[in-house]
Amino acid sequence: MRKWWPLVAVCLGTFLFLLDTTVLSVVLPGTGEELDASLSALQWVANIYTLVLAVLMLTMGALVDRLGARTVYVVGLAVFGIASLVCGLAPDAGVLIAARGVQGIGGAAMAVTTFALIGSVYRGPDMGRAMGIFGAVTGLAAAVGPMLGGVLTQYLSWRAVFFLNLPLVAVTVALSLRVLAAGRPGTGRRIDLPGMAAFAACAGSLTYALTLAADEGWTSPAALGLLTLATLSLVVFTRIELRSGAPLLDVRLFSRASFSGVMMCVAASTAAFAALVYTSVWLQSGLGLGPVRAGLALMPLALASFATSLISGRRLHGRSPRAILATGLLLSGIGCALQAGLDADSSAGSLAAGLALTGIGVGLMGPAMGAAVFAALPPERGGMAAGAMTTFRQLGQTLGVAAFGLLFQHHGGAMSEGLNRVLIAAAATGIIGSALACAFVPKPAAAKATGTRPRNLTGSR
Known part of the structure; x- marks a missing residue:
């Protein structure tokens, strides 16, 4: 049993990191009422966390090279815990958004170190068991999040969602310091601060432009200015990375059609x-449902995703990531389409079948996503592939929330009409992603040759 304690320490942190992503799906409406926050502000409560994650994933990989995985992991936990306390005490939406951003800093540190920590402890069959358990924990966080958020919000307060993190962080830090090996910090590559700043400016201004356009329209001076800033920042980022000896992201990789296509699939997978x-x-x-009933209404997706990920992780291991990823994206898209068609007479039960099918698709995509990304590049670029995957996944979800907010607000009628637009857009994204997977994910022979787990999955080279 002693040999599994390091895995427990890593899984606890992963559970916390993912829980604070999924739990907000039922917490935000109550938060908005108490803090008198607009829909745009609520979008930022969700967006700022995933935006910071997307911006810092690659940078945290470089910090792991310099300081060691355990140090970055424990510091990330501490930052996450302190930010959770501020979230729980937040007097207004502005403080909550800022604290959520700091939470994202801790979350990024926790996310990039998990594979490195597991890989430093386990080998052979034990590695397979450890990764299976780790995959189940990620599915469990998705399944527990909506229900836990609903219970805490309805019977205590939305603030309890953040206060719950504090004892869990304390336990995880204590356990990590005891059972995880410190390791030797290396010299590592220098941190590409100019690249990080340019990428942050691009992602942040684009997200803000999408959110602002929902209120003021695309032709407003502020929205147009932000879109211009995003474009210029992207050009600057590209030039910096092309000239850097140690880039955050080697943009030359996007000259490979397979890599670009797979990254688009990663982003599309977040639409649901x-x-x-x-x-x-x-x-x-x-519909006027309470948080608990709303959480229950979303459980078909979470439970289907959890069950499918458990089964597919064991039964489909070693199979073609091309077919599995394409199928998962297609089912996710069709599931979103089945949820659409809501009207004034619709109930929560109207979503159940579509949510379950979407959950099956999500469960299939999870285990296949990494294999598809690594199959698109040579094994020696595995670290960069992992960093790009986590970045595009978080950025895709951030931009998705912002873009869908534009559709949700400008519905010109009942709220259900706005949600129908969102669901149709999510369905189209999943179906297009499936087509991209069929076209660009390497064929089974190529995937088999390059789909082994790379040594370094921290996001650095």
Whole structure:
């Protein structure tokens, strides 16, 4: 039993990191009422966390090279815990958004170190068991999040969601310091601060432009200015990375059609989760359900995803990531389409079948996503592939929430009409992603040759 304690320490942190992503799907409406926050502000409560994650994933990989995985992991936990305390005490939406951003800093540190920590302890069959358990924990966080958030919000307060993190962080830090090996910090590559700043400016201004356009329109001076800033920042980022000897992201990789296509599939895979934010708003503000009932209404997706990931992780291991990823994206898209068609007479039960099918698709995508990304590049670029995957996944969800907010607000009628638009857009994203997977994910022979787990999965080279 002693040899599994390091895995427990890593899984606890992963559970916390993912829980604070999924739990907000039922927490935001109550938060908005108490803090008198607008829909745009609520979007930022969700967006700032995933945006910071996307911006810092690659940078945290470089810090792991310099300081060691355990140090970055423990510091990330501490930052996450302190930020959770501030979230729980937040007097207004502005403080909550800022604290959520700091939470994202801790979350990024926790996320990039998990594979490195597991890989430093386990080998052979033990590695397979450890990764299976780790995959189940990620599915469990998705399944527990909506229900836990609903119970805490309805019977205590939305603030309890953040206060719950404090004892869990304390336990995880103590356990990590005891059972995880310190390791030797290396010299590592220098941190690409100019690249990080340019990428942050691009992602942040684009997200803000999408959110602002929902209120002021695309032609407003502020929205147009932000879109211009995003474009210029992207150009600057590209030039910096092309000239850097140690880039955050080697942009030359995007000259490979297979890599670009797979990254688009990664971004598309987040559409269903981005739509959940507005599904929850409709359930609580449109139908008048309490947080617990809203959480229960979303459980078909979470439970189907959890069960499918457990089964597919064991039964489909070693199979073609091309077919599995394409199928998962297609089912996710069709599931979102089945949820659409809501009207004034619709109930929470109207979503059940579509949510379950979406959950099956999400469960299939999880285990296959990493294999598809690594199959698109040579094994020696595995670290960069892992960093790009986590970055595109978080950025996809951030931009999805912002873009769907534009559709949700400008519906010109009942709230259900706005949600229908969101769900149709999510469905189209999943179906297009499936087509991209069929076209660009390497064929089974190539995937088999390059799909082994790379040594370094921290996001650095």
